[in-house]
Amino acid sequence: MERPDGKGRxxxxxxxxxxxxxxxxxxxxxxxxxxxxxxxxxxxxxxxxDALDAAQEVFLxxxxxxxxxxxxxxxxxxxxxxxxxxxxxxxxxxxSLSEREAPWPEPSGxxxxxxxxxxxxxxxxxxxxxxxxxxxxxxxxxxxxxxDPGSRWMVLLSDVEGFSYEEIxxxxxxxxxxxxxxxxxxxxAMRRLLSPVA
Amino acid sequence: xxxxxxxxxxxxxxxxxDRTLDTAPAAALGAHLRGCGECAGADASLLAxxxxxxxxxxxxxxxxxxxxxxxxxxxEDRDARPISAPGGADAARPFLSRFRVPLEAAAVVLLFASxxxxxxxxxxxxxxxxxxxxxxxxxxxxxxxSPEAGKxxxxxxxxxxxxxxxxxxxxIRPPGGNPETAMEAGPSLPKPRxxxxxxxxxxPAYFASTDSERIVPAxxxxxxxxxxxxxxxxxxxxxxxxxxxxxxxxxxxxxxAAPPSRLLRPLPYERDLVVNVKPESREGAExxxxxxxxxxxxxxxxxxxxxxxADPGEGRVxxxxxxxxxxxxxxxxxxxxxxxxxxxxxxxxxxAGARAxxxxxxxxxx
Numbered sequence: 001m002e003r004p005d006g007k008g009r010x011x012x013x014x015x016x017x018x019x020x021x022x023x024x025x026x027x028x029x030x031x032x033x034x035x036x037x038x039x040x041x042x043x044x045x046x047x048x049x050d051a052l053d054a055a056q057e058v059f060l061x062x063x064x065x066x067x068x069x070x071x072x073x074x075x076x077x078x079x080x081x082x083x084x085x086x087x088x089x090x091x092x093x094x095x096s097l098s099e100r101e102a103p104w105p106e107p108s109g110x111x112x113x114x115x116x117x118x119x120x121x122x123x124x125x126x127x128x129x130x131x132x133x134x135x136x137x138x139x140x141x142x143x144x145x146x147x148d149p150g151s152r153w154m155v156l157l158s159d160v161e162g163f164s165y166e167e168i169x170x171x172x173x174x175x176x177x178x179x180x181x182x183x184x185x186x187x188x189a190m191r192r193l194l195s196p197v198a
Numbered sequence: 199x200x201x202x203x204x205x206x207x208x209x210x211x212x213x214x215x216d217r218t219l220d221t222a223p224a225a226a227l228g229a230h231l232r233g234c235g236e237c238a239g240a241d242a243s244l245l246a247x248x249x250x251x252x253x254x255x256x257x258x259x260x261x262x263x264x265x266x267x268x269x270x271x272x273x274e275d276r277d278a279r280p281i282s283a284p285g286g287a288d289a290a291r292p293f294l295s296r297f298r299v300p301l302e303a304a305a306v307v308l309l310f311a312s313x314x315x316x317x318x319x320x321x322x323x324x325x326x327x328x329x330x331x332x333x334x335x336x337x338x339x340x341x342x343x344s345p346e347a348g349k350x351x352x353x354x355x356x357x358x359x360x361x362x363x364x365x366x367x368x369x370i371r372p373p374g375g376n377p378e379t380a381m382e383a384g385p386s387l388p389k390p391r392x393x394x395x396x397x398x399x400x401x402p403a404y405f406a407s408t409d410s411e412r413i414v415p416a417x418x419x420x421x422x423x424x425x426x427x428x429x430x431x432x433x434x435x436x437x438x439x440x441x442x443x444x445x446x447x448x449x450x451x452x453x454x455a456a457p458p459s460r461l462l463r464p465l466p467y468e469r470d471l472v473v474n475v476k477p478e479s480r481e482g483a484e485x486x487x488x489x490x491x492x493x494x495x496x497x498x499x500x501x502x503x504x505x506x507x508a509d510p511g512e513g514r515v516x517x518x519x520x521x522x523x524x525x526x527x528x529x530x531x532x533x534x535x536x537x538x539x540x541x542x543x544x545x546x547x548x549x550a551g552a553r554a555x556x557x558x559x560x561x562x563x564x
Contacts, residue, residue, distance in 0.1 A: 187212055
């Protein structure tokens with residue numbers, strides 16, 4: 001049972017309600033997960049309209065296949081899996097991908113290599129304070145957009161959404177070791193990008 | 199004891215933080231971090247970055263998302279739910295929507311049946327007389343309600359000739375009339391089914407049906423009624439039956455469309471016009487006529503002097519004018535010269551039924 005909507009309404013009951021044809025059950029599911037799904041799509045695609053389209057596809061796909069959802073994972077995990085696949089498909093379809101996406105920096109010993117932010121100032125600019133602000137959200141989103149898509153979605157699923165290595169490996173259909181190494185490189189790149197604030 | 203260099207240590211930082219390292223590498227890394235401030239700093243900053251990412255709040259979804267998803271789902275629900283979705287929500291579908299296709303099919307069948315019934319119960323098949331000649335336009339609706347129907351009228355010489363040649367037109371029995379009398383007028387024709395003229399639609403029809411057997415009421419031209427009721431009106435304007443009396447307007451206000459063969463003939467209608475011009479203003483009369491035709495928005499097809507087959511000194515102008523300016527054109531012709539009575543077609547005398555959009559005048563200038 002998960003309670004992501006903060007209203008004390010178990011999502012599993014919503015799924016059951018949908019299966020039974022309860023009116024409004026699917027709308028409640030969408031309301032409960034739309035922020036998470038949309039955020040993931042927006043961070044993956046870096047485009048609001050693309051993210052809206054992808055999120056819509058996610059929920060439509062969910063509506064079509066929810067009857068086959070067996071509940072082995074949380075509904076949010078299941079939805080994010082769909083979202084990841086949809087976003088990756090969209091990214092593959094982008095013809096101008098190489099122009100739009102800067103290659104993610106290789107790890108190097110230089111701390112100030114690839115810095116995209118101004119150095120932090122006084123006490124009020126400490127990362128733990130900034131994380132609570134919208135500015136930090138924008139900074140993180142900007143930093144994420146500098147990763148290559150193949151690594152970005154792993155960071156999003158792992159560090160933002162809390163997916164395990166195994167879950168990501170099954171999604172990406174790659175060995176767990178590959179996930180570990182790619183994730184490590186992506187995290188180090190993020191660390192370097194965020195070094196002035198982190 | 200530190201058995202690990204910095205590169206090895208940094209490659210294990212992620213797994214170390216995820217606590218997925220085996221015991222031995224984890225112990226070696228711990229020993230290295232305790233002795234290497236730089237790698238310890240990297241570990242701390244990586245942990246901070248991951249903490250920031252972990253605390254990254256979701257962006258609120260725009261309201262458009264829900265507004266897009268729900269209608270799309272409802273649309274799919276209507277079309278695909280019975281096949282691919284669980285049957286629970288199927289109960290929510292409107293009852294009648296399950297019978298949409300049969301209902302539509304029934305509506306189509308009903309429509310065809312209505313058309314068939316209408317055709318079967320339409321007025322009798324009576325052919326109106328032939329089209330009026332362009333030389334002597336008909337000034338009456340081609341309906342004669344009198345018992346003398348079919349007899350030639352002196353004021354309709356051309357039409358009378360045609361009537362004689364073709365035989366009398368079928369009489370249409372007026373409301374309350376004697377069917378026997380009507381049958382006498384056209385004994386060779388099949389007996390018409392009884393019908394009432396006042397069963398015709400009240401609104402005038404401006405277009406005749408392509409069904410040549412169908413009588414379609416047409417709108418009378420305004421001046422037609424005036425001419426017929428005026429003192430100089432030809433007596434042939436639909437012979438008023440005795441019982442019509444003061445209610446003769448009933449007949450005069452109705453006429454019948456010509457058969458499609460005439461309605462569909464190429465436009466415009468042809469009119470010949472004779473203009474006698476005084477000798478002192480004879481010079482350039484054709485050009486003045488052409489100029490007026492152009493000024494009124496018409497087209498001048500040709501301007502000729504002494505054409506073949508014409509009288510000596512005669513000129514001809516052929517112009518096509520929009521119907522609304524035909525009267526004005528005739529007035530101007532009357533100013534340029536004199537139009538003898540036999541050379542002036544009544545511009546208002548358009549045939550009943552469809553109104554032509556234009557009218558072609560061949561003006562013969564003498």
